Amino acid sequence: MTRSLVSTNVVKRHRIAGASASGTHSTKATPTTTHWSTCRTLVCPPVLTQMSPVSEPMTIVHKTGFNSATQCGRRSRMISSPSVRSRRGNGTASMLRPATAGWPHAGSDASITREMSEADVSAGDDGPLPLVDPASLERYLANALPGDGEFAVERHQAGHSNETFFVRRGDAEWVLRRPPRPPYLPTAHDVKREYTVLDALAGTVARAPRPVLFCDDQSVIGAPFYLMEKVDGFVIRDRLPAWLDSDDDRRRIGEELIDAAAELHSVDYKEVGLDGWGRPTGYVERQLVRWRKQLDGATKHTRPLPDYEKVASWLEEHRPPEQAPAIVQGDYKLDNVMYGPASPARLVAILDWEMATIGDPLADVGWMLSFWREPDDTPDALHGALNDVFGSNGWSSRADLIDRYEQRSGRSMTDIRFYTALAIWKLGILLEGSYARHLMGTTDDPFFVLLKEGVPAIGARALEVIRSG
Incomplete structure (x- = not known):
């Protein structure tokens, strides 16, 4: 896992797994509400963008x-x-x-x-x-x-x-x-x-x-x-490559993202030799316990976060029935996959497998959806250049992606609001830990100063997701 969930802008022209970067930059987002479908209204969380100092191009060393x-x-x-x-x-x-x-x-x-x-x-x-x-x-x-x-x-x-x-x-x-x-x-x-x-x-x-x-x-x-x-490809970060810059390909980018997730989650982990590799039951419960401890540990050094307490209580009270376990990538989102170097859009590789385990596959879907933008979302500095990426027509809506995953996987998406709120809550807690480091003087990274307002904004967004149902 990176030190925050934000990574630097990288065009990976080769298929690589798990390469990630982090850096620093952030401002506060204005909360918005976005309709996912007629009966599903969820909110895209603010994303704290980081960028590390840029240095000279790498050279062949040997x-x-x-x-x-x-x-x-x-x-x-x-x-x-x-x-x-x-x-x-x-x-x-x-x-x-x-x-x-x-x-x-x-x-x-x-x-x-x-x-x-x-x-x-x-x-x-x-x-x-x-x-x-x-x-x-x-x-x-x-x-x-x-x-x-x-x-x-x-x-x-x-x-x-x-x-x-x-x-x-x-x-x-x-x-x-x-x-x-x-x-x-x-x-x-x-x-x-x-x-x-x-x-x-x-x-x-x-x-x-x-x-x-x-x-x-x-x-x-x-x-x-x-x-x-190592295989050629393109990771979408702050722009689309020319060969994918069409309405049809923008729609296919989202569809491919969902299809690849459904395919991964369809693999029988026992048949491929991963029985015993992780704990297949109790995944959501362990997530709630773990991240609640992280929240308590961070706020001892920072400040009260009442919205996070409210979200934690709601998550405990609305824990969904356990899903059939599957291989979970653990950090599944648009910039952790790679698309091929030609149209039509084809997802050629899922990257960054450090957090993979056996667990609830809807955790992957909720994490991915929490970062998916829509053209009508209010642009904000937190999303940086991503606002421009999703500013064109043709992108699938979050409701479209939910429906497609349900069709492709055969899994019920009734509780997707829970998994999206869980994802946003975890992100905020992760960043509050970084803010604690800043207050304790263990880092002088200027990004962490921005978390004073950024983390509460993320908590407010998680509450909006909860209340949108």
Whole structure:
């Protein structure tokens, strides 16, 4: 999870999983009420947009001409998908440019990138260990994935979560994911967990990147890591690409977002080997307990939030019947998916699987709907350039998306108001934790100053959702 739910503007020209970024910028939104359908009236929450400082474009940090017959300096234990082999990309280069503005995991046609520092690629006597040692990785892959060609590693500088690198050898291209440098909680940044769900989903209808291998030998790059395929695509953040800028494609973007969610939720987690991977029952109850504790912990250091208390009480009193459990992505929304490089709009990859688990699939839908804008929504600075993205005609309404998911999944959407309110409530609590850090003086990030008004505005929006029913 990122430090707030907001990420920088990134155009991901390749299919990658879990890459996220966060930054800083926010203002207060004016609450609005939006009709979802004749009998469903829900409210889109204010979105606190962040943006980190933009640095210079990333550079290729290591190139060699490499022969697969070269002796590998290390071998490691490796868990891999049934076919551990190179996934060959089309050679298209990433488009990495400075960022402008965005929204939750939000973005533009740009990526926050930087030239890899010396600490990223080589360790000095007194300096930190490298995040990736290209020579060591090259030797390891020579044995694990034999092949020839020039070898290159690039860092995707985005976010405060697991680290992401692009790896190329000849025509083969992969994405490498590893934890950040410590310290972090033992259960945080578990790349094996990401790999496990991606490996389970390989060959199913789920639109997930295919994993290539997992390595738990920390002598290779200093931490466990995995590789996955890299495929061209576009993440919609603050603009539409020209090939999707039509009424038909705008409608299809929403339909594809819903269809991909329904497909993921249709996968039988037991049949793909994930039985026991998560706790399939009691998901909503655990969410309420966990986030209530988070709320209590944050407000001890900040201020009373009466709207959040009201929302918490309503959620407890209106807990819906338990849904049949499914694989839940955990952070499902427009900027965590990727669309193909041509019309008609086609969702080619669901990204960012760090929070995936077995649970209530409507939690994914409620989270996604809470960020979906409509042309008639009142523009506000909190949504930044996203206002412009949804300012054109042709977009599906939230009511349309609800109905489509119900049709595609066969699940009742009677309680979608609960899941949307839950999503907004969780977002506000998450950001109140950041505001507590600001008040305690543990961060000087100017974004957190804006949470003084931003968090109460989110709570008010959650109440509007509740009262709209």
